[in-house]
Structure formats: structure tokens, C-alpha cells
Amino acid sequence: MTSRADIDVRPIDESEFADWSRAMNIGFLREPTTSEEYLEARRAQFTPGRTVGAFDDGRCVATFRSFAQELTVVGGAVVPADAVTNVTVSPTHRRRGLLTRMMAQDLAAAKERGDVVATLIAAEYPIYGRYGFGPATWATEWTIDVPRAGLDPRWAGPEDGGRIDLVDAEDVRKLGPELHERLRRSQPGAVSRDELWWQLTTGAVRFLPGFHEPFFAVYRSADGEVAGMAAYTTDDRWGDAKQPLNTAKVKWLTGVTPAAERALWRYLCSIDWVVAVRTGYRAPDDLLPHFLPDPRAAAVTTQADFLWVRVLDVVRALEARTYGTAGSLVLEVADASGLTGGRYRLEASADGAGTCAPTAGHPDLSLDVADLATLWLGDESAVRLAALGRVREERAGAARQADALLRTSRRPWCPDIF
The missing domain is CATH 3.40.630.30 (Gcn5-related N-acetyltransferase (GNAT))
Incomplete structure (x- = not known):
């Protein structure tokens, strides 16, 4: 050897x-x-x-x-x-x-x-924590039982004056990048897509086996603005009595408004011969189930950690985001790799802005850099991590204060595998 x-x-x-x-x-x-x-x-x-x-x-x-x-x-x-x-x-x-x-x-x-950070999608959970990565977003996939959903089978389009059109790959490469930019600028956890991403998703460049050209649907609002887009494939299954049993599998769906998301999901559930829709990975608090008259028709198929983050610069990471309330918190960050450990004071103002700097002050919370990453995008609770023994309160009530500062009203979401 x-x-x-x-x-x-x-x-x-x-x-x-x-x-x-x-x-x-x-x-x-x-x-x-x-x-x-x-x-x-x-x-x-x-x-x-x-x-x-x-x-x-x-x-x-x-x-x-x-x-x-x-x-x-x-x-x-x-x-x-x-x-x-x-x-x-x-x-x-x-x-x-x-x-x-x-x-x-x-x-x-x-x-x-x-x-400021490193990112990855972890194939296996236990590997990356030892390098300072922590799960910062989660993903959920639903399978929609279309007949049970309770939607009007006569439905033929959006009810808000918008419309849905099927487009080709060239249209997606023209319209998609700007739409994604609008989404990612408002979605914590979203990442940039380069030109190659759009070439791969539309088949202009192919290096993975088994590529099948998707269908591409675009939602335009009543004023003609592109506000949503979806890529999906279908199988070809029929029962013994010649009844269709096809599943539509969503590769990705982007909506910059709830109206766009509603219209696209309802479109997918209205396709002839389709009796099930697999949604692909969505945010765990996605609105999807409640777009259906019977939300139970959307059954959770997958629920798992998704985007992992490794903080490389605590000061810049904490100053980049905004905060839910005014407050001050001193964090003792342990980093076995020696890249960014130390003691830092976070000061958040009433307008949501934050400043951060090294400090010699007494810490309020002690935690590993991987757990800081888990808290950073607002998806996890410091109180929960303290109960698990992963965060230590050095001052009573500090974990609850951290939640008030860091947690978000909607969960972060990363739409992309990379």
C-alpha cells in the first residue's frame, strides 16, 4: 500500500x-x-x-x-x-x-x-461536519395525487388574467436567466447560475447519460411579464384497463410571485393522462400543498438536509445579512481548522443592519463554526441546538435572543444541485 x-x-x-x-x-x-x-x-x-x-x-x-x-x-x-x-x-x-x-x-x-463561505450539497450526512460545514437549508419533495387534489378538471388556465405557454429550449435560455436573478435576489439560500447551467438544463451541452428533453412552461402575468417557468418530464405508464397512470416529474420550477407558482402547479396537475406530480426539491415551507383544495393530496416523498455552508469569514458573513430585531450578542466560535475561530460581537440595529467585530468581551454563546453555519441563514433555532448540546449558553437567555436576531419568517431554500 x-x-x-x-x-x-x-x-x-x-x-x-x-x-x-x-x-x-x-x-x-x-x-x-x-x-x-x-x-x-x-x-x-x-x-x-x-x-x-x-x-x-x-x-x-x-x-x-x-x-x-x-x-x-x-x-x-x-x-x-x-x-x-x-x-x-x-x-x-x-x-x-x-x-x-x-x-x-x-x-x-x-x-x-x-x-465569505464555502458551499456544497452533501451526498452523505456524516462527512462534511468535520471540515466545519453545517446544513444551512433543507429540502422537501412532494408527490401530488392529482385525482385527490380536488382541482376542477375543466380548468384551462390561470384565473388572474395571466397565461401559460409551452416554449422551446432557446426561449428558456433567453428568458430564464433574468427570471432566476429576480428569484435569487429575494430568496436566502439561492445561488447564482452561469451560462453553462442553462445550456445543461436545456440540452445544449450534454455530458450526463440519460438526458431527456423536458417540456418547458412559462407563466406570464396579465401585463405580459414573465413571472414563472417550469421544466418537467413525463413517463408513459398505462394500467391493464387502458387507464393512464402517468407521472410528471418537475426538474425545476421558478416563480417570483405566489400567483406564478399557483398557476404553474395547477397547470402541471391539469395535464391529460397525468395522475401524479413529483415536485422536485422545494423549500420545506413551500406554499404548494395549500394551492390545492385538499392539501393532503401532496404527500411528502423526501425531507432532508440540502445546502451545506462553511463560514470562512465570521465578520463579513454576519455583516452581510439583516436581523429581525435590535440586539447585541457575543459569540465564541470554535474552528478546529483555524480558519475563522475566535470571539465576535454582533450588534444589530432596529433597521435590521448588523455590525460585527472581534472582541475580548465575555461570550453569550459558544458554538462550533459548523453550527454557526446552520444558524446563519435563519433556518435553525439556537434554542434547539442548545437542547442538543451543540450550542452552550454562557449567559441565561442568550439562545432565545439569538433566535430573535437570526431566525427568519420564511425558511431559506437552495433551488440548485451542483
Whole structure:
């Protein structure tokens, strides 16, 4: 067995991309060998210096990639983020510290660049907490039993003067980016999408097997403004008595108004032959079930953690967001990696603005940097974390005060897997 010290962890160059891609496919249990067309399409994601591999005797055995991202925080501001993805370790090289080495290199580089946080979508829960990441948003998927929903089967369109049109991929690439920008500027937890995202979702670039062109529906309000859009596929199932049993699967649905969301969900439930709608990952407090006359027709299929965040700069992270009330709180933040630990005083004013600075004052709460990330976007309760032993009150009532400052009336949500 090769010693840990003899395994080379470093950014790859473009000539090593095929070997790196093979290792990534192995880690994700995909067919290892891929076509030149696949590799050429996948190279669109190659960023020099941020595509990292671990090499044992010249062969890539672990992969890691990061890219620039913007993350929306409470109040609508955005912060620069280091988005982590394509993380794998080949089964022959587990438990040798390769992920730890790759992560340490990447987070140190992100800190040096000035990124406020790092982000990722965790395939497995136990892995990333040891690197200071905490779950900052959750996601829920529903399956709608259409016949039970109680909607009028004669329904043919929005009742607010708007309209829904089916459009093609080119229209989505034209209309979608501006619509997403409107959504993400008002949705804590949402992240930026680059041009490649839109090419991938519409099939202009394809490097994953099994792509099926979706249907694309656009909602326009009564004044003609594009306020919503959805991408969905359908299967082709029929019962023995020749009755349709088709399911529509939503790949993504964006609505910048409740009216747009209502119209799109009702449209999806009105499609002939469709008896079930799988919603894709939505915010846990999504309005969807209550758009239906019978909310029980929307049954929870999945409920799980989603976006994980690693705070790299406590001061900038806490100053970027807004707060629900005026108050002052001193946080003792532990960070085993040494990137951003210390004691900080947060001061929030009545107008929601916050300032933060290192302090020598007595702490009100002590917590790990991963738990700070869990609280930061407003989804978790400091009182709950204190009950779990993950936050320690150094002053009686501090956890309740933290909830008043940090928690939000609507839950944060990240619409994207990356």
C-alpha cells in the first residue's frame, strides 16, 4: 500500500482531465470509460487551479473541484462563495486522508481569495461536519395525487388574467436567466447560475447519460411579464384497463410571485393522462400543498438536509445579512481548522443592519463554526441546538435572543444541485 505521503494531491492540468474524469466516474459508481464527446463537453467545467486530483503512481484516485458562486443571504445581499463539487475517493484509497488534504487546500485558497463561505450539497450526512460545514437549508419533495387534489378538471388556465405557454429550449435560455436573478435576489439560500447551467438544463451541452428533453412552461402575468417557468418530464405508464397512470416529474420550477407558482402547479396537475406530480426539491415551507383544495393530496416523498455552508469569514458573513430585531450578542466560535475561530460581537440595529467585530468581551454563546453555519441563514433555532448540546449558553437567555436576531419568517431554500 502506498503511504499517504507518496500520494500526490494537486491541481490537475488539462492533459490529465480524462484520467480525472475516469476517477470521478468510479467514485460516483458510473461507467468508468467515457467518450471523447463526453470529455469535450465536460471540459466546459474545467477551471485551472480549482480542479484537484490525488495521484498514486501516476493514476488519479480521488477528485475535487470548486468554482466561483454567489450565495444570497437574509435581506437579499449576496456573498462570494467557494462552491465544492465532484468530490470522490476511489474505493481502493479510502481512509487515507485524501479528502482532508484536498479540502484543506481548497478552503485555504478560498480564504485567501476572500470568499465569505464555502458551499456544497452533501451526498452523505456524516462527512462534511468535520471540515466545519453545517446544513444551512433543507429540502422537501412532494408527490401530488392529482385525482385527490380536488382541482376542477375543466380548468384551462390561470384565473388572474395571466397565461401559460409551452416554449422551446432557446426561449428558456433567453428568458430564464433574468427570471432566476429576480428569484435569487429575494430568496436566502439561492445561488447564482452561469451560462453553462442553462445550456445543461436545456440540452445544449450534454455530458450526463440519460438526458431527456423536458417540456418547458412559462407563466406570464396579465401585463405580459414573465413571472414563472417550469421544466418537467413525463413517463408513459398505462394500467391493464387502458387507464393512464402517468407521472410528471418537475426538474425545476421558478416563480417570483405566489400567483406564478399557483398557476404553474395547477397547470402541471391539469395535464391529460397525468395522475401524479413529483415536485422536485422545494423549500420545506413551500406554499404548494395549500394551492390545492385538499392539501393532503401532496404527500411528502423526501425531507432532508440540502445546502451545506462553511463560514470562512465570521465578520463579513454576519455583516452581510439583516436581523429581525435590535440586539447585541457575543459569540465564541470554535474552528478546529483555524480558519475563522475566535470571539465576535454582533450588534444589530432596529433597521435590521448588523455590525460585527472581534472582541475580548465575555461570550453569550459558544458554538462550533459548523453550527454557526446552520444558524446563519435563519433556518435553525439556537434554542434547539442548545437542547442538543451543540450550542452552550454562557449567559441565561442568550439562545432565545439569538433566535430573535437570526431566525427568519420564511425558511431559506437552495433551488440548485451542483
